[in-house]
Amino acid sequence: xxxxxxxxxxxxxxxxxxxxxxxxxxxxxxxxxxxxxxxxxxxxxxxxxxxxxxxxxxxxxxxxxxxxxxxxxxxxxxxxxxxxxxxxxxxxxxxxxxxxxxxxxxxxxxxxxxxxxxxxxxxxxxxxxxxxxxxxxxxxxxxxxxxxxxxxxxxxxxxxxxxxxxxxxxxxxxxxxxxxxxxxxxxxxxxxxxxxxxxxxxxxxxxxxxxxxxxxxxxxxxxxxxxxxxxxxxxxxxxxxxxxxxxxxxxxxxxxxxxxxxxxxxxxxxxxxxxxxxxxxxxxxxxxxxxxxxxxxxxxxxxxxxxxxxxxxxxxxxxxxxxxxxxxxxxxxxxxxxxxxxxxxxxxxxxxxxxxxxxxxxxxxxxxxxx
Amino acid sequence: xxxxxxxxxxxxxxxxxxxxxxxxxxxxxxxxxxxxxxxxxxxxxxxxxxxxxxxxxxxxxxxxxxxxxxxxxxxxxxxxxxxxxxxxxxxxxxxxxxxxxxxxxxxxxxxxxxxxxxxxxxxxxxxxxxxxxxxxxxxxxxxxxxxxxxxxxxxxxxxxxxxxxxxxxxxxxxxxxxxxxxxxxxxxxxxxxxxxxxxxxxxxxxxxxxxxxxxxxxxxxxxxxxxxxxxxxxxxxxxxxxxxxxxxxxxxxxxxxxxxxxxxxxxxxxxxxxxxxxxxxxxxxxxxxxxxxxxxxxxxxxxxxxxxxxxxxxxxxxxxxxxxxxxxxxxxxxxxxxxxxxxxxxxxxxxxxxxxxxxxxxxxxxxxxxx
Numbered sequence: 001x002x003x004x005x006x007x008x009x010x011x012x013x014x015x016x017x018x019x020x021x022x023x024x025x026x027x028x029x030x031x032x033x034x035x036x037x038x039x040x041x042x043x044x045x046x047x048x049x050x051x052x053x054x055x056x057x058x059x060x061x062x063x064x065x066x067x068x069x070x071x072x073x074x075x076x077x078x079x080x081x082x083x084x085x086x087x088x089x090x091x092x093x094x095x096x097x098x099x100x101x102x103x104x105x106x107x108x109x110x111x112x113x114x115x116x117x118x119x120x121x122x123x124x125x126x127x128x129x130x131x132x133x134x135x136x137x138x139x140x141x142x143x144x145x146x147x148x149x150x151x152x153x154x155x156x157x158x159x160x161x162x163x164x165x166x167x168x169x170x171x172x173x174x175x176x177x178x179x180x181x182x183x184x185x186x187x188x189x190x191x192x193x194x195x196x197x198x199x200x201x202x203x204x205x206x207x208x209x210x211x212x213x214x215x216x217x218x219x220x221x222x223x224x225x226x227x228x229x230x231x232x233x234x235x236x237x238x239x240x241x242x243x244x245x246x247x248x249x250x251x252x253x254x255x256x257x258x259x260x261x262x263x264x265x266x267x268x269x270x271x272x273x274x275x276x277x278x279x280x281x282x283x284x285x286x287x288x289x290x291x292x293x294x295x296x297x298x299x300x301x302x303x304x305x306x307x308x309x310x311x312x313x314x315x316x317x318x319x320x321x322x323x324x325x326x327x328x329x330x331x332x333x334x335x336x337x338x339x340x341x342x343x344x345x346x347x348x349x350x351x352x353x354x355x356x357x358x359x360x361x362x363x364x365x366x367x368x369x370x371x
Numbered sequence: 372x373x374x375x376x377x378x379x380x381x382x383x384x385x386x387x388x389x390x391x392x393x394x395x396x397x398x399x400x401x402x403x404x405x406x407x408x409x410x411x412x413x414x415x416x417x418x419x420x421x422x423x424x425x426x427x428x429x430x431x432x433x434x435x436x437x438x439x440x441x442x443x444x445x446x447x448x449x450x451x452x453x454x455x456x457x458x459x460x461x462x463x464x465x466x467x468x469x470x471x472x473x474x475x476x477x478x479x480x481x482x483x484x485x486x487x488x489x490x491x492x493x494x495x496x497x498x499x500x501x502x503x504x505x506x507x508x509x510x511x512x513x514x515x516x517x518x519x520x521x522x523x524x525x526x527x528x529x530x531x532x533x534x535x536x537x538x539x540x541x542x543x544x545x546x547x548x549x550x551x552x553x554x555x556x557x558x559x560x561x562x563x564x565x566x567x568x569x570x571x572x573x574x575x576x577x578x579x580x581x582x583x584x585x586x587x588x589x590x591x592x593x594x595x596x597x598x599x600x601x602x603x604x605x606x607x608x609x610x611x612x613x614x615x616x617x618x619x620x621x622x623x624x625x626x627x628x629x630x631x632x633x634x635x636x637x638x639x640x641x642x643x644x645x646x647x648x649x650x651x652x653x654x655x656x657x658x659x660x661x662x663x664x665x666x667x668x669x670x671x672x673x674x675x676x677x678x679x680x681x682x683x684x685x686x687x688x689x690x691x692x693x694x695x696x697x698x699x700x701x702x703x704x705x706x707x708x709x710x711x712x713x714x715x716x717x718x719x720x721x722x723x724x725x726x727x728x729x730x731x732x733x734x735x736x737x738x739x740x741x742x
Contacts, residue, residue: 119735121642121656145736204741213740271492285492353728364490365516369584370575 001030003068007370009210010071016202021150021212027072028153031105040076040105045087048100055319059312062246066253067260071210073253075108075148077246082109082158085239089227090179097185098158107154111239112143112161112216122162122233123171129163129178129223139163139180139223142200142215149214150182150199156191157182159216160239161223162232169230177232178223196221241341245315248344251352252308258352258359259301266294266362288362297358304351312348315340372401374439378741380581381442387573392521392583398443399524402476411447411476416458419471426690430683433617437624438631442581444624446479446519448617453480453529456610460598461550468556469529478525482610483514483532483587493533493604494542500534500549500594510534510551510594513571513586520585521553521570527562528553530587531610532594533603540601548603549594567592612712616686619715622723623679629723629730630672637665637733659733668729675722683719686711 005026012024034040042058044050065073083102086095101107118124127141139161143149150157159180168174184192200215227235266289270280274290288294318340322333360367380395387393405411413429415421436444454473457466472478489495498512510532514520521528530551539545555563571586598606637660641651645661659665689711693704731738 114736117641119642120659124642124655145740206739206741270488271490271495284495288491357724365485368577369516370577 001033002065002072005030005072006069006210009069010207011209013209014202014212016199019198021152021199021202021214023151023153023212024071024210027210028151030072031075031153034076035105040079041103043080044083044103045099048095048103050083050103055316055323056313059249059316059319063249063253063256063309063312066250067257068253069210070250070254071208073250074208074211075151075153076105077250078111078147078243079105079107079109081111081239081242081246082160084242085160085177085226085235086158086179088238089177089235091226094179094224094226097189098179098181101156102158105154107156107158108148108151109158109160110146110149110216111236111243112146112149112159113236113240114145115142116144122175125162125164125175127161127163127218129165129176131165132222135224137163137165137178137223137225138220139178139218140220141218143218144215145203146214146216148212149216150212155183156185159197160226160236161218162236163218163223165229172233174230175232175236176229177226177235179226180218180221180223184222241337244341244345248346248348249312251348251350252305252312255301255305255308255348255352255355258356259298259305262301262359262362263289263298265366266298269364294362297362301355301358304355308348308351311340311344315344372404373436373443376401376443377440377581380440381578382580384580385573385583387570390569392523392570392573392585394522394524394583395442395581398581399522401443402446402524405447406476411450412474414451415454415474416470419466419474421454421474426687426694427684430620430687430690434620434624434627434680434683437621438628439624440581441621441625442579444621445579445582446522446524447476449482449518449614450476450478450480452482452610452613452617453531455613456531456548456597456606457529457550459609460548460606462597465550465595465597468560469550469552472527473529476525478527478529479519479522480529480531481517481520481587482607482614483517483520483530484607484611485516486513487515493546496533496535496546498532498534498589500536500547502536503593506595508534508536508549508594508596509591510549510589511591512589514589515586516574517585517587519583520587521583526554527556530568531597531607532589533607534589534594536600543604545601546603546607547600548597548606550597551589551592551594555593612708615712615716619717619719620683622719622721623676623683626672626676626679626719626723626726629727630669630676633672633730633733634660634669636737637669640735665733668733672726672729675726679719679722682711682715686715 009024009027015022038051041050042053046052079102086099102109113122115125115127127139129137129139131137141163161178161180162175163178164174165176180197181195182197183194186192196219198217200217203213205213267287269288270283270285271288272285274286275292279286279290318333318336322330322337376397380398383395385392385394409422412421413424417423450473457470473480484493486496486498498510500508500510502508512534532549532551533546534549535545536547551568552566553568554565557563567590569588571588574584576584638658640659641654641656642659643656645657650657650661689704689707693701693708
């Protein structure tokens with residue numbers, strides 16, 4: 001249901017209609033099927049209706065979602081990262097209000113770090129958080145590159161936003177994390193007024209156009225502290241580390257899709273005779289899969305994707321050890337994960353560029369045009 | 372005048388209006404300035420108002436055109452290749468009618484090899500050429516991926532088309548080359564009736580959208596033999612070899628543009644402090660050009676582009692030797708060119724992919740979006 005929406009999604013892209021994001025046709029319906037069947041809740045805490053499945057089961061599903069439709073997948077990916085950050089760092093009160101709904105996918109989540117002048121260097125971050133009398137905070141600032149900053153799939157969105165408290169220390173030691181809902185949530189769980197969060201614009205990206213990447217404006221928006229004051233970056237890193245591995249997995253998913261497409265084309269496309277002798281005498285030419293250079297490219301694609309998949313499963317194994325053990329065993333798994341996270345992110349995405357490049361070349365001129 | 376049209380050209384793209392290609396705003400005007408100033412005629416035969424300049428002077432200009440606006444450049448590039456093929460292989464009569472106008476750029480040229488089922492394997496080519504009573508031929512077939520197959524810059528276009536004569540030998544030994552004008556040319560040089568050449572569609576490419584890549588339909592179109600019967604592939608190779616080197620030069624042009632953009636951005640963009648100590652104490656952060664990994668990427672870009680440029684000038688030198696000498700010296704230059712042509716095409720274009728990839732990374736997230 002998700003893969004057939006991929007090309008359409010990139011062609012239609014996302015639009016801003018009266019300040020709200022409209023996603024491509026079919027994206028919302030596919031999401032509702034997805035959450036109704038429980039896929040969003042695979043890794044969630046069972047106390048909030050999560051399924052508590054091992055990562056070894058979830059990660060191959062995530063890889064397939066990336067292959068099927070990366071634009072569509074990005075929203076659920078960051079919702080899962082939101083679940084993780086709230087599970088580890090949010091107060092009991094916040095968890096009771098938000099967690100079950102983000103785990104089920106009734107609401108989605110976003111990650112707000114980057115500002116126009118603070119990208120790699122979060123010490124320059126200038127979004128402000130002023131305490132309100134009721135224990136909440138007023139958040140004001142602009143964030144850019146916010147994946148799924150808005151969508152038309154669910155009736156609420158949970159934004160996790162980095163901001164500075166008054167008199168916070170300079171640099172990264174003065175950053176706190178806040179939960180800012182798109183719509184306020186009443187005590188009985190029903191939705192209240194719209195919060196002062198708005199979409200400034202949708203970024204014009206080169207690809208994944210079906211996924212809205214937004215400029216977000218927070219203008220005295222009501223937010224709630226997640227974790228300790230001035231310790232927001234550590235909390236966000238819980239989310240970001242999960243997202244980093246998942247970005248690596250995007251590379252793996254794209255590489256696999258490229259390999260599958262190139263292999264199918266190479267078996268069907270007839271050009272020239274095979275150097276080792278005629279393979280399809282009933283045809284005017286042989287499939288290009290018999291050309292040595294095409295075979296080399298396809299086998300390189302396959303070796304890189306299968307090797308990366310093996311590494312992703314090793315990563316999943318250590319994620320499971322970290323999740324289900326304690327003490328030294330858990331600490332060791334933690335170290336391995338910290339080591340492997342940037343390796344997976346960098347290697348899988350670089351690998352995907354190489355594999356997709358081979359894919360385009362196997363298609364010849366047809367790899368450069370759309371049909 | 373050409374570079375500022377680049378972004379606009381890719382945004383507007385080309386449209387098919389009543390069967391004719393409409394190019395982006397400003398493209399035609401820039402072309403008229405270009406040909407009025409004689410740039411199209413740099414390499415042409417002086418007997419037909421060409422300037423007969425050395426390749427060593429022309430190739431750096433071509434590189435700059437590629438950097439400025441590749442979409443725009445492609446049309447003039449194939450016009451120059453057309454000039455070369457006609458100069459070497461056309462009859463005196465054809466030269467007298469067509470050559471001066473293609474050299475000046477009053478008319479443009481195209482190269483028609485590929486068919487839906489005959490890409491890398493031209494032996495499968497099926498476009499037909501039937502002799503007419505007057506010595507011309509009736510050309511019928513479909514060609515794809517035709518760069519600048521139509522445009523709204525000039526009042527005529529000279530198509531060079533590969534086709535098979537009746538009873539031609541099978542395979543690549545039965546291919547002939549024909550000149551097929553968009554509009555017939557009267558004896559006095561004025562334009563006559565429209566020939567039976569039409570644009571089937573504009574291909575939907577990933578990039579260079581300002582350049583129309585066309586599906587061309589020839590339906591009993593009147594054509595004239597260029598070179599000997601059944602020796603068309605050798606004639607076309609004159610054109611294609613020139614185009615192959617020029618495609619390499621496209622890579623070099625794009626790589627240089629990427630390097631210049633990345634360098635400018637790295638000097639302006641402030642993020643973090645330089646590891647070797649504060650460089651801009653009056654600012655909140657230092658330019659990213661002081662980050663070692665950014666320097667590594669920029670220097671790699673520069674080394675690859677400058678090295679490639681040196682090779683392009685070596686190529687130009689041998690092109691000049693081949694042009695201005697004879698005997699053994701010319702034969703040796705011919706061999707060197709034959710050896711270097713695929714090296715330049717493959718290396719410069721692969722290099723450009725690598726250099727541009729670094730360029731995107733220097734820009735960070737801004738490398739993935741359009742502003």
